[in-house]
Amino acid sequence: MLVPALALAAEPSATPPPAPPDAPVLELYADHMPRGCTDIEFAPDGRLFVTGGSGGSGILYKVPAGGGAAVALVDSGLYAPWGLRFGPDGDLYVVDTGNAKQAGSGRIVTIPAPGQTKLFKAGLDAPTGLIFDRDGDLFVALSRSAKVVKIARDGALTEYAKGIGKGASEPIGQLQLDREGNLYAAAGPNIWKVAPGGMPVTKLIDGGLGAATGFIGWTGDNFIVSTNALHELRIASPAAGVRILTNSTLPEPCKVGAMPNEASVSLPMGMRIYKGSAYVADQGCRNVRSFVMPSASKAPTWGKLQTHYR
Numbered sequence: 649m650l651v652p653a654l655a656l657a658a659e660p661s662a663t664p665p666p667a668p669p670d671a672p673v674l675e676l677y678a679d680h681m682p683r684g685c686t687d688i689e690f691a692p693d694g695r696l697f698v699t700g701g702s703g704g705s706g707i708l709y710k711v712p713a714g715g716g717a718a719v720a721l722v723d724s725g726l727y728a729p730w731g732l733r734f735g736p737d738g739d740l741y742v743v744d745t746g747n748a749k750q751a752g753s754g755r756i757v758t759i760p761a762p763g764q765t766k767l768f769k770a771g772l773d774a775p776t777g778l779i780f781d782r783d784g785d786l787f788v789a790l791s792r793s794a795k796v797v798k799i800a801r802d803g804a805l806t807e808y809a810k811g812i813g814k815g816a817s818e819p820i821g822q823l824q825l826d827r828e829g830n831l832y833a834a835a836g837p838n839i840w841k842v843a844p845g846g847m848p849v850t851k852l853i854d855g856g857l858g859a860a861t862g863f864i865g866w867t868g869d870n871f872i873v874s875t876n877a878l879h880e881l882r883i884a885s886p887a888a889g890v891r892i893l894t895n896s897t898l899p900e901p902c903k904v905g906a907m908p909n910e911a912s913v914s915l916p917m918g919m920r921i922y923k924g925s926a927y928v929a930d931q932g933c934r935n936v937r938s939f940v941m942p943s944a945s946k947a948p949t950w951g952k953l954q955t956h957y958r
Contacts, residue, residue, distance in 0.1 A: 672939040674894070674904050674911035677927060679936075680717040683707050685929040687777075687822070687862070687918030688936060689732045689740070694922075697721070697740060698929060698936060699729035708732075708742060708759065711936070725765050727753070731777040731822065731918070736784040741768060743775045743788065756788065756799075769803055774816075777823040777833070789820035789833060796823065796833065796842065809842040811849050821861035822918055832871075834860035839871060839884065856890030857882060862919035864926055866941070874916030874928055881907075881916055881928065902933035913937075 683701035690696055694713030701707040706726030709718035728745040735741050739758040742765070746753030754772035757765040774792035781787065786799040787808060794815045798808040813820050813835030821834040829844035832852070839853035839860060852869060853860075859877035866872055870885040872893065879901065881893040893908050901914040914932025921927075927938045 671906040671908070672942065673906050674913075674937050674939045676904055677715040677936045677938040678711040678718055679934065680719075681709055681934045681936075684915075684931040684934050685709070685917065685936060686729065686931060687731045688920050688927055688929045689734060690920060690922045690927075691734065691740075696927075696936065697732060699726075699732055699742060699918075700931075701726065702728040704728075704747075706744065715936075715938075721762050722759060722765060723763065726757075730775070731789075733778055733780060735780055735786070741778065741786070743778050745774055745776060746772070748774065751792070754790075756786075769799055769805070774819070776820050779823040779825055779831075781825055781829070787823055787825070787831060789823055791819035791835075792816050794818075794820070794835075796820070796831065796846075808846040809849050812840045812842070813838075818859075822863055824863065824865060826865065832863075832865070834863045834873065836860065839863060839873070852886060853884045853890070857884060861917050862928065864919045864921050872919065872926060874913070874919055876915040876917060876931065879912070879914055879916075879932075881913055902930065902935070904937065907939065 685698045685700045687699050696711035698709040704727050706729040708722040710721040711718045726744050729742050730745050731743040742757050744755050751773050752771050754775040755770040756768045760766045773790050775788050776791045777789040779787050784801050787796055789796050792815050794813045795810045796808045797805050799805050812833050818836030824832040831842040833840045837855045837857045838851045841852040842849050858875040860873050861876050862874040863871045873882050873884050879896045883891045883893050894911050894913050895909050898912040901912050903912045905911045913930050917929045917931050919928045925938045925940050929936050
């Protein structure tokens with residue numbers, strides 16, 4: 649499972665120092681997600697779609713542009729939905745991880761209408777993250793097999809990259825692609841990089857992320873990562889290491905406020921950037937929160953407060 653059992657809250661530390669003046673503020677964007685939330689995706693018009701639920705009670709939520717209360721778009725027919733992306737054809741593709749006890753029960757569906765699903769690809773083993781490239785080919789993480797496969801528009805499947813994570817003990821979370829065609833994957837305590845063509849596979853961020861699930865590219869090889877095992881958002885880069893961006897010692901695990909000292913997350917999962925802001929689905933808090941991304945031309949002091957390696 650991608651979501652571990654919620655650990656007991658840590659004892660609160662002494663009152664943290666005030667946040668630096670350029671600290672981003674973690675704010676509530678969308679709520680009313682009673683079955684929790686795993687991954688998120690924005691439509692071009694600003695509507696937000698969110699996967700949630702598990703164990704046969706999977707759900708796809710819809711949130712109006714600008715945020716607010718989520719409503720169910722698909723309330724049945726999904727077992728354990730995870731990643732979702734809009735394809736080049738304009739359809740919303742949703743990964744249904746399937747039953748962890750039944751190998752090959754995972755699938756990818758599209759959403760032709762409210763309350764409906766249409767099968768795109770079946771027989772997948774524990775699929776999680778997905779992303780489309782510029783040619784319209786779909787890359788899908790198969791967590792239990794520690795690999796990424798490539799699915800063409802006609803549904804033909806080929807292996808693309810192996811050795812990402814350690815299978816069920818380090819499930820692959822989100823996938824990203826850069827402009828040069830490099831593929832990035834979150835798995836275990838690492839961020840992996842796959843060169844165009846599927847080789848070589850290397851660790852770009854080697855450790856310090858607990859169980860990395862969602863992540864977004866910031867500048868160069870800098871990432872903001874959701875690590876649900878550590879109940880934190882973290883900034884990671886090969887040069888500067890891993891730095892804490894939220895405060896897991898707060899007694900309230902779902903607190904909004906200035907980062908890194910006054911904001912907390914519970915089980916952060918999928919992340920996205922949309923119009924200059926970062927968004928994170930929090931499975932434990934059952935909501936989506938956001939913060940304004942710093943300018944790429946400015947080195948923020950809030951990213952330098954604390955360095956923590958594990």
